[in-house]
Amino acid sequence: MAQKLTDAVIWIGQYDVSGDHNMVRLPESVEPLKATTFGSGVTTHKNIAGLKTAGCEGSGVLSYGADSIEDVLRSKFAVAEVPNSFMAEGGQAGELAWFFKSLLTEYTPVGGDVGALHAFTFKAAASKSPLVRGQVMAAKTARTSSSNSGTPVQVGAVTAAQRVYAALHVFAVSGTNPTLDVTVKSDDGVGFASPTTRITFAQLAAAGAEFKSAAGAITDDFWRIDWTIGGTDPSFTFAVVLGIL
Amino acid sequence: MAEKLNDAFFSLGGTELSSKVKTIRLPESVEALDDTTMGDGTKSNLAGLKDWSLEVDFVQGYGAGEVDTVIAAAGGIGTIVAFVVRKSSDAVGSANPSWSGTGLIQEYQPVGGDVGGLHMTRLKLVPAGASNALTRATA
Numbered sequence: 001m002a003q004k005l006t007d008a009v010i011w012i013g014q015y016d017v018s019g020d021h022n023m024v025r026l027p028e029s030v031e032p033l034k035a036t037t038f039g040s041g042v043t044t045h046k047n048i049a050g051l052k053t054a055g056c057e058g059s060g061v062l063s064y065g066a067d068s069i070e071d072v073l074r075s076k077f078a079v080a081e082v083p084n085s086f087m088a089e090g091g092q093a094g095e096l097a098w099f100f101k102s103l104l105t106e107y108t109p110v111g112g113d114v115g116a117l118h119a120f121t122f123k124a125a126a127s128k129s130p131l132v133r134g135q136v137m138a139a140k141t142a143r144t145s146s147s148n149s150g151t152p153v154q155v156g157a158v159t160a161a162q163r164v165y166a167a168l169h170v171f172a173v174s175g176t177n178p179t180l181d182v183t184v185k186s187d188d189g190v191g192f193a194s195p196t197t198r199i200t201f202a203q204l205a206a207a208g209a210e211f212k213s214a215a216g217a218i219t220d221d222f223w224r225i226d227w228t229i230g231g232t233d234p235s236f237t238f239a240v241v242l243g244i245l
Numbered sequence: 246m247a248e249k250l251n252d253a254f255f256s257l258g259g260t261e262l263s264s265k266v267k268t269i270r271l272p273e274s275v276e277a278l279d280d281t282t283m284g285d286g287t288k289s290n291l292a293g294l295k296d297w298s299l300e301v302d303f304v305q306g307y308g309a310g311e312v313d314t315v316i317a318a319a320g321g322i323g324t325i326v327a328f329v330v331r332k333s334s335d336a337v338g339s340a341n342p343s344w345s346g347t348g349l350i351q352e353y354q355p356v357g358g359d360v361g362g363l364h365m366t367r368l369k370l371v372p373a374g375a376s377n378a379l380t381r382a383t384a
Contacts, residue, residue: 001311002304005364008356025357030323032351032371036294044295044378047349047371049323088307088356088364096307098355133317133355 009091010058011169011239012072012104013082014207016140020069020120021060026086026098028054028131054100054131055124056084062110062120073107073122080127083167083211085241093139093151097241099167101129101211129211132165134243137184138225140171142237150225150240152190158216158244164223165213166242168201175234180204182227184242186220196220204236254334254343255301257368258319258326263334265312267365268302271330271344273379297379299328299348299370304363305356312366313355324350325374339383347374 009018031050036042064070076082085099102124112118138150158164166184173180184199185192198214225240254263276293303312319326331343348370358364372378 001306001308003306003364004361005358006361008358008360022360023358025354027352027354027357028322029352029369030349032349032373042294044297045372046377047351047373049325049349049373052322086356088305096313096355133321 005088007088007090009085009087011083011085011209012076013084013209014170015067015072016169016171017060017069017072020063021058023060024056024058024086026054026056026131028052052130054126054129056086056102057121057123059119059121062118069120070109073104073120074109076104077107079104081129081211082124082127083169083209084124085167085169085239087136091136091140091239093136094153095136097134097136097243098131099134099165099211099241099243100131101127103127130245132243132245134165134241136239137166137223137242138227138238138240140169140237140239142172142235143227143229144235145229147228148226149192152187152192152222152224154190154221155223155242156244157221158214158218160217162216162244163213164198164216164218164242164244165211166199166201166240167209167211168238168240169209170204170207170236170238172237173204173206173235176232178205178229178231178234178236180227180229180234180236180238182225182238182240184214184240185224185226186218187222187224188220190222192222192224195224250332252333252335254329254331256329257315258328260310260315260318262301262303262312262315265303265306266301267304268300269330270300271297271379273297295378297346297372299330299368301368303366303368305366306364312368316350316353316368319350322350322353326350326370327376328370337382337384342381342383344379344381345376346372346379347376349373
C-alpha cells in the first residue's frame with residue numbers, strides 16, 4: 001500500500017538522529033561484471049554479480065551544541081565500523097530494519113545559500129559490514145527491570161553459509177553504577193525451554209552501540225533478546241535489531 | 246495510434262507488481278563498432294553486442310505482496326531474476342507485445358526519501374543468467 005515517508009528512524013551509534021533529518025537514503029548496489037564470452041548465438045552481454053556496495057546519506061536541519069546533529073556527525077566523522085540502523089515506520093518491535101557498520105565519509109558542518117534553511121548533509125559507506133535486512137527485536141524504550149526477556153520471534157534458521165547479525169544501540173543511561181548486559185538467544189520453540197546464547201554484547205555502563213554476528217549453521221528458528229540491568233536506580237534506553245544474511 | 250501508458254504490466258520472479266509501478270524504462274542498445282575504412286566518406290558502424298537495462302520506480306511497501314517483500318523473497322541485490330514487461334495488462338498480442346528476460350538485481354534502495362514524500366524505491370536490472378537476451382513475444 002502506498003504511504004508517505006514521515007516517520008523514518010535513523011540511529012547512528014548511540015544517537016537517535018531521526019528528528020534532525022528531512023531526507024534519508026539507503027542505496028545498495030552490486031557491481032555488474034561483464035562475463036560475456038564467445039559462443040554461437042551470443043547476441044547480448046551477460047553480467048555476473050561482483051561486490052556489493054552499501055551506504056547511506058541524509059540531510060536535515062543543522063544545529064549546534066552538546067549531542068546536536070553537528071556534534072554527532074563530527075564525533076563519527078572518519079570513524080570506522082559505527083553501527084547504523086534504519087527503519088521506515090517508527091521503529092516499533094517487529095518492524096523491518098536495515099543495519100550495518102559504516103564509515104562517515106562526508107558531512108557539512110556549516111554553509112549554504114543566503115536565506116536558505118541552514119542544513120546539513122552526510123554520506124557514509126559500509127565499513128567491514130554488509131547491509132543486513134532484519135527487524136526490530138527490542139524497540140527503543142527505557143528499561144529498568146533487573147533481568148528481562150523480549151518476545152520470541154520466529155526469524156528463521158541460519159544456514160551454514162549465513163550469519164545472524166545484531167546491533168545494540170544504547171541511547172541514554174541513568175542511575176548509580178548502572179550496567180547493562182544484552183544477549184541474543186535462540187531456541188527451536190516459542191516457549192524457549194532450552195535457549196542457546198548466540199551473541200553476547202559487551203557490558204555497557206554508558207551510551208554506546210555495538211554490531212556483532214555469529215556464524216551458521218543454526219537450526220533454531222526462534223530468537224529473543226535478553227538483558228540484565230544492574231546498579232542503583234538504573235535505567236537504560238536501548239534498542240536491538242537482528243537479521244540473518 | 247498515440248496512447249497514454251497507464252496500464253503497464255510488470256512481473257518480477259513470477260510475481261506481478263504492476264499496481265506498485267510508477268515508471269518503467271527498458272532501453273535496449275547495441276554497441277556501435279566503428280568499421281570505417283579508407284574510401285568511406287561517412288563513418289560506418291557494425292553492430293556489436295546488445296545491452297539493456299530495466300529500471301522500475303515503485304511505490305515502496307513492506308507487507309505481503311509488496312515491493313520490498315517480493316524483492317527480498319527473490320534474493321535481493323546480486324540475484325538473477327526473471328521479469329516480464331508489456332504496455333498493457335491485456336493479453337499479449339501484436340498490439341501488446343511483451344518483453345521478458347533474466348537480469349541481475351544491480352541496484353535497489355530498501356528505504357529512503359524525503360520527509361512527507363511518497364515512499365518510493367527504484368529497482369535496476371542488467372542482463373544476466375540464461376535469458377540475458379530480451380525476448381519479444383506477440384503471443
